[in-house]
Amino acid sequence: MDQQFIIELYNRILFREPTQGEIDAAVIVLGESGENALEESLSSSDEAVTLETVVLPIIGLYQAFLVRTPDVAGLRFWSEAISAGEKSFADLIDTFTNSSEFPVVNPGIGTDPTSDEIVNLFYSNILGRAPDNAGFAFWKAALDSGSIDAGFFARSFLASNESDSTVGAALRTYLADLVDGVINDPENRDSLLVVNDGGGDDVEDDEGPVGGNPDSTADEGDDLALSLPDDLINAGESKSVKFDLDGLDSDLQSAVVTFTDQNGATVEVDGLRTSVADISALSDGEITVSVRVFDGFNAAIASGGTIVLDKTPPIAPTLTVSDTGPVQGVTNAASPIVLTDNESDASVEYSVNDGVFSATLPTFVDGTEYTVVARQTDQAGNVSANSDAVTFIYDTSAPTVAVSDNGDGLLKAGEETTLTFTFSETPYGFEASDIVVPAVAGEIVADSLSAPTTNSDGTVVYTAVFRAAADTYDAAATISVADAAYTDRAGNDGTGGSVNVDVDAVAPIAPTLTVSDTGPVQGVTNAASPIVLTDNESDASVEYSVNDGVFSATLPTFVDGTEYTVVARQTDQAGNVSANSDAVTFIYDTSAPTVAVSDNGDGLLKAGEETTLTFTFSETPYGFEASDIVVPAVAGEIVADSLSAPTTNSDGTVVYTAVFRAAADTYDAAATISVADAAYTDRAGNDGTGGSVNVDVDAAAPLLTIAAANDVITAGGQTVISFIFNESPVDFAREDITVTDGRGSLGALSEVMQTADGFVYTATFTADDTAQRGDVRFGVIGSAYTDQAGNAGNSASAAVTVSARTLEQIMSDDGYLKFDGNGHYYKALNTVSSFQDALSAASSAGAALVTVTADGENDFVKDILVSSQNAFAWLAGKQNPNEGAWKWVDGLESGKQFAKSDGVSKNDSYTKWDDGEPSNGVGTEYGPENYLGMWGDYGKAGLWNDFSNTYGPGLVIAEVDNLQAYANFHGYDVI
Known part of the structure; x- marks a missing residue:
């Protein structure tokens, strides 16, 4: 059923069969929106609009004026030109009537056809018959008045039911051929209407009215009925007003539905092609609706009655909030929204908090904020603009207050306490006078009601100061806020609250x-x-x-x-x-007093000596007497009546003095003189702590012993002399020591050292190098020193014997080194500038300038030279140029030749010449090189060289081969 409807709809509107895809899509539209929506959608498609407004009128004009379909080029040209506004349908007719083709197919009609001739052309060439009287009159009047153009005229004929039965199949075939691309086949672009071919459907030449004479068949409007589903049209509906035509004959060529407003403006639509009209251009008010139908022979007009067009939306309503509380925008009204400026017959809808519009307001929830807008819809369905939004908080809950006492709940007379009033929300109208206090109990302090503060949980806090009555009132005072003493922001009466504060004004007695x-x-x-x-x-x-x-x-x-x-x-x-x-x-005062005992003397007493003792108390002592001073009986005694009166120092300490006398015997020890614990008290009765001092008593004379580390020393030798005291001496010094019998000197006295033997001083005695054998005596007289107590010491002495040295000791003491190869002694003396000075220096030391006669001796001398870090040393060799020989000139070898002038050894004597030496240079700077020396540096250590006399400085190395002669030379005593 749906598919057949869709096929018929496509054939009627688009003159073609739908594709399967189009059928499937149309079935969905039918199911969701219905037949009218599908028809409206198809009629408003680009294809339908182009077909209805451009293509069909062009095809109709071709058929009416040239009795054939357009060729492809002609259809494309006129379609594009008319769509672009470059050509009109009038231009197309003018082109046809002035063509050579027009008079051939329409003999007897000139290039400017009359309206009668045009009506007859359309009837005869499209419908294949003569016009009926009513149809002729209708179309002629329309052409004469200019109420329709040629395009509408042609489209109306092709779209009629009668045309569909006469040329519909041919038209659809032609349109299909356009798509197939076979339109250029002459067989496919002939006349849509076949005439005089002898067929049963042909219209004979003499059939029907001709020459513009209408027929006189029955009126086509007898059963025609126009109905409108809706008699009140709003702005949205005005673009697609639906209507229904009933009683239409199948041979109708047109059915024009006309909508006329009260100003005479009209809108016409083809009722055979659509059931929807756009009357949005008409003015508001009553609209008269009629329909004119024409079957080609007869025309009829039927009234559709009237409808009311109302495109004007009502004004936006006005919303206000019924808020009677102290804060605007907060209400507790049962009906918080007040609506004004609404039309009496309009329906009102509300949108709450951006929700969908609804005819009813929701049940408002306490404590919730709402934003409401409204709109109204008149009876025509026009919707007003939204009202201005109103925002309010709906609040019907009564506020509460909790009263609390910030104090301990018990007040004395005249005492104040801070009361806290915690409201569940901001109170309005709350004042200090709303706080109820029993007059006998006290009062709210004037101006003590604070400004409100708001907590994070929304509660609001006031404080006020309550002052208890200044009398003997002694009871609980109930301080309260009454019900309805305040409201909330919406005007809800608040509930009351109270707190009990005890007042007690009776003071206790003084303790x-x-x-x-x-x-x-x-x-x-x-x-x-x-x-x-x-x-x-x-x-x-x-x-x-x-x-x-x-x-x-x-x-x-x-x-x-x-x-x-x-x-x-x-x-x-x-x-x-x-x-x-x-x-x-x-x-x-809980501190025990103290006493410090001190000795004003030097702390050391000899027998019978007295000293003053000081007793320094931290504060005034009570009960202190001389008998409280404890003294060892063997050490001495406190002199009778020597305890002084007390004196007080600036620091508060209190001082007594007493005289202690040491015992007159040989007591030699420390005497502890003390005051015992608890021997006295302070002013508070605290027992005093004791104190003591030690006083040394010493009646024994000191003892000195002198000892030498060595009883015998050699000349030039040393020994340590020790002075040993049994106790530390006083005023002992170096000058107190006598040294007799000469032979040397005693050095400085050392610092005292305390050892197991006693207190020891030392001094070093050094014998002279030339000292003769004999004793040296050291002595100290007793009066030269005392002990610490002042007792005089004893006299003491000791002796040291000085003896002679061996020759080897003498050589060693003088710094000579022995070469075991020959038993001689060698010593580096000093450096001199000339050979002659070297001989003199060695002689002055009681020695000879060194000679070298063997390799070992040469190495020994070389080591002495190298260790002295000198460049060279003088050797006792000299060349006499006249003799042409090198000879030793000092020591045991003096006068012996050891080499020729060219350095060649003489008589196998030992030499150690450097390469190329002796050079026997003339010595332009220092003189002739006739003097022997040994290198100690320059990589030539130990090698010999001939030097000028004044080449120095060179090292003098002394050689002693006769030790006794050396000792005699220096006057040494030899063992």
Whole structure:
């Protein structure tokens, strides 16, 4: 059923069969929107519009004026030109009537056909018959009035039911051939209407009216009926007003539906092609609807009645909030929205919080914010613009208040406490006068009601100060806020709240304080708890003020030696404070006094010697006497009546003195003189700590012993002399030591050293090198020193024997080195500038200038030279140019030739010449090179060279081969 409808619809509107895809899509539209929507969609498609407004009119004009279909080129040309507005249908007719083809197919009609001739051409060439009277009159009147153009005229004929039966099949074939591309076949572009071919459907030449004479057949409008589903059309509907035509004959060529407004403006549509009209251009008001039908022979007009066109939307309604509370935009009204400016017959819809529009408002939820807009729809269905939005908070909950006391809930007379009023939300109309207080209990302090503060949870807090009555009132006071004393922002009456505050104005009596002082001086105490409290109430709290300080519930930690003045007061549970107690004053002293005993002397007494002792007490002692001074009986005694009166120092210490006399015997020890613990007290009764001093008593004379480290030393030798005291001496010095019998010298005295033997001083004795054998005596007389106590010492002495040395000791002591190869001794002396000075230097030392006669001796001398870091050393060799020989000129070898002038050894004597030496140079700078030396540097150490006399400085190395002669030379005593 649906598919057949779709095929018929495509054939009727687009003159072709639909594709399967188009059928499938159309079935969906039918199912979702219905037949009218499908027909409207197809009629408004680009294909249908182009076909209806351009293609069909061109085909109809070709058929009416030239009795054939357009060729492809002609159809394309006129379609493009008319669509672009470059040509009109009138231009097409003018082209046809002036063509050579027109008079051939339409003999007797000129190039400017009349309206009668045009109507007859359309009837005869498209419908194949003569026009009926009504149809002729209708179309002629339309052409004469210009109410239709040629395109509409041609389209109306081709789209009629009659045309579909006469040329419809041929038209669809032609259109299909356009798509297939076979239109150029002459057989496929002939006339849509076949005439005079002898067929049963042919219209004979003499059939039908001709020459514009209408027929007189029956009226086609007898059963015609036009109905409109909706008699009130709004702006949205005006573009697609639906209508139904009933009673249409199948041979109708046209059915023109006309809509006329009260101003005479009309809209016409072809009722055979569509069932929808766009009347949006007409004016609001009553619209008259009629239909004119024409079957080619007869025309009829039927009334469709009237409809009302209403395109004007109503004005936007006005919304206000019925908010009677103190804050605009918050309401507790049962119907919070007030609607005005709405039309009486319009329907109203609401959108809440950007939701969909609904005819009813929702059930508003307490505490929620809403934004509402409204619109109204008139009876025609026109929708107004949205109203201005109104925003409000819906609030019907009563606010609450909680009253609390920030204090302890118990007030004394005249005491104030801060009350807190916590409202569930911001209160309105709340004032200090809304706080109800029993008059006998107290009052809200004027101007104490605070500004509100808002907590994070939205609660709002006020505070106010309540002052208790200043009398003997003693009961609970209920402080309250009454119901309805305030409202919330929406005007909801608040619920009340209250708090009980106890008031007690009776003060306790003043307490009594005493001091627990047991020492020798009143007002000074060392008691752990020096304050005794009486007359205090059992449930009262006691506070103390110390030295005019603030009151505190606890006494301080008393500081030793400090004076305190204390008063007390007591506070009952309500906070009523008693008068202060009488003050008590005391000095707190728990520190034991001390005594320091000192000796004003040097701390060391000899027998019978006296010294003054000082007893320094940290504070005034009580009970201190001379008998409290303890002295060992064997050491001495406190001189009778020597204990002085006390004196007080600026630092508060107290001083006594007493004289101690040492025993007149041989006592030799420390005497401890003391004051015992608890021998005295301080003013508070604290037992004093003892003290003592040691005084040394020494009656024995000191003892000195002199000892030498060596009883015998050689000349030039040394020994250490020790001076050993049994106790530390006083005023002992180097000049107190005598040295007799000469032969040397005693060095400086060392610092004292305390050893197991006693107190030891040392000095070094050095014998002269030439000292003769004999004794040297060292002595100290007793009066030269004392001990620490002043006792004189004993005299003491000791002796050291000086003896002679061996020759080897003499050589060693003088710094000579022995060469075992020949038993000679060698020593580096000093450097001199000339050979002659070298001989003199060696001679002055009691030695000879060195000679070398063997390789080992040469190495020994070389080592001495190298260790001295000198460049060369003089050797005792000399060349006499006249003789042509090198000879030794000093020592045992003196006068012996050891080489020729060219250096060649003589008589197998030892030589150690450097390469190329001796060179026997003339010595332009220093003189002739006739003097022998040994290199100690330059990579030539130990090699010989001939030098000028003044080549120096060169090292002098002395050689001693006769030790006795050397000792004699220096006057040494030899063993």
